[in-house]
Amino acid sequence: MSWRPTFENESQGRDYRLDPYRERAAILIADGEVTATLSVRVETWWTRRSGYLWWKRWSQPFELPHGYMRFVDGSFDDWIVGENELDEDLKDWARNKLRYI
Numbered sequence: 897m898s899w900r901p902t903f904e905n906e907s908q909g910r911d912y913r914l915d916p917y918r919e920r921a922a923i924l925i926a927d928g929e930v931t932a933t934l935s936v937r938v939e940t941w942w943t944r945r946s947g948y949l950w951w952k953r954w955s956q957p958f959e960l961p962h963g964y965m966r967f968v969d970g971s972f973d974d975w976i977v978g979e980n981e982l983d984e985d986l987k988d989w990a991r992n993k994l995r996y997i
Contacts, residue, residue: 909957913986914938935964
């Protein structure tokens with residue numbers, strides 16, 4: 897049992913669909929003007945399946961993209977693409993589209 901997940905099997909969770917976007921940056925353009933700079937960092941995650949304190953059991957590792965956006969006015973936002981949205985977002989990214997709400 898572990899307080900935290902072990903990092904020994906971290907490579908088992910590699911999602912090769914994320915390779916084209918791993919550690920990448922982009923310039924976002926809307927209506928012909930640059931609106932923001934986007935950076936994507938792919939992070940390894942685990943979820944706690946059961947247990948408390950030192951009796952925790954962890955899921956297999958999985959990867960999710962973490963987006964960082966700096967707007968031209970100097971403001972900043974970041975988000976993590978959830979497991980449920982990942983497939984849809986990857987389809988959009990392949991078409992050079994970004995859904996941002």
